[in-house]
Amino acid sequence: MQSAKSEKSVVPLTVTDQMGRRVAVPYPPRRIVSLVPSQTELLFDLGLGDRVVGVTKFCIHPAAAREKAAVIGGTKNFDFAKIDALRPDLILGNKEENYREGIEQLAVKYPVWLSDIATLDDALRMIRQVGMVAGTPERARQMADDIAASFAELPVTAPPHTAAYFIWRKPYMVAAAGTFIDELLQRAGFANAFAGQARYPEVTAEQLAAAAPATIFLSSEPYPFGARHLAEFQASCPNASVQIVDGELFSWYGSRLQYSAAYLKSLIPAD
Structure with missing residues (x-):
């Protein structure tokens, strides 16, 4: 029994x-x-x-x-x-x-x-x-x-800094509106340079140059962007800050978020 x-x-x-x-x-x-x-x-x-x-x-x-x-x-x-x-x-x-x-x-x-x-x-x-x-x-x-x-302790920047967040290469793909990555960008005070598009659109180097974001983030995942890729993006946007970022802290929506806010704060440009 x-x-x-x-x-x-x-x-x-x-x-x-x-x-x-x-x-x-x-x-x-x-x-x-x-x-x-x-x-x-x-x-x-x-x-x-x-x-x-x-x-x-x-x-x-x-x-x-x-x-x-x-x-x-x-x-x-x-x-x-x-x-x-x-x-x-x-x-x-x-x-x-x-x-x-x-x-x-x-x-x-x-x-x-x-x-x-x-x-x-x-x-x-x-x-x-x-x-x-x-x-x-x-x-x-x-x-x-x-x-x-x-996240409530993150500073709010006004006006927000524009940013493009790349998740893939050949073809270039960015995280745009309606994604969790876009949400975290906004939480950190960034305006998505491709907010007019949805989800994960393909973009060209010409479109990137036209958008002219102040910051370009190259994610460590799903495509493993590295230091060798910085120059090609800098060529499209000579005045942009181009950085490799930890993709897990932008897109893992579980307990890893315990570390995301502090990481995002470290990426906010000094005024």
Whole structure:
């Protein structure tokens, strides 16, 4: 006969994810598969690393994540057989980072909670909700509150400095309106030079020169921009400040946000 404690452990908690989907999760979940690197790091930082049984090959933080958990493929190509073998009782995904067909296939068998993040408020809500559904609500709430407080202390520049944020080369691609990166640029007092475009448009060197941003940020990910690329952007915008920046601190919307505000402050040009 099951004890009252073991029976209680399998009572489902029905929650609504950030896509508006109702998801019934055995509470607390014991076998979690994370399909998103930033959410994997969040789980570990919430003290839930021992419950994470599956991660993607891109889940590089913490370093032990891919050693302690099984690697179930990439963010857009899941190994369904490996996931089935893990018998997850919760899968965490994301609308943008994962692919709809794969998520739909998993949702037939397992509780799949999806995040959908474009703003800092979305990210803070995700942190609190993941903490709630995974069983560490107080720790998650405190983390989210601390992150919010750190961003509230960022100075506001008037007028804002114009900036272009590049995520890819050949073709050039930038983070434009409607992206989490654009949100963080605005939080740091930068006006996106490509705010008139949406998401991640391709741009030419001529378009960059015409936009004439005061600052050009070259992200360390997904394309690994390095010092060797500075000159080609400087040629298009001789008067711009061209810098390599830590892409994780601009685009990882989990617990890494604890360090983002201080990093953004360090990038704000002196008046």
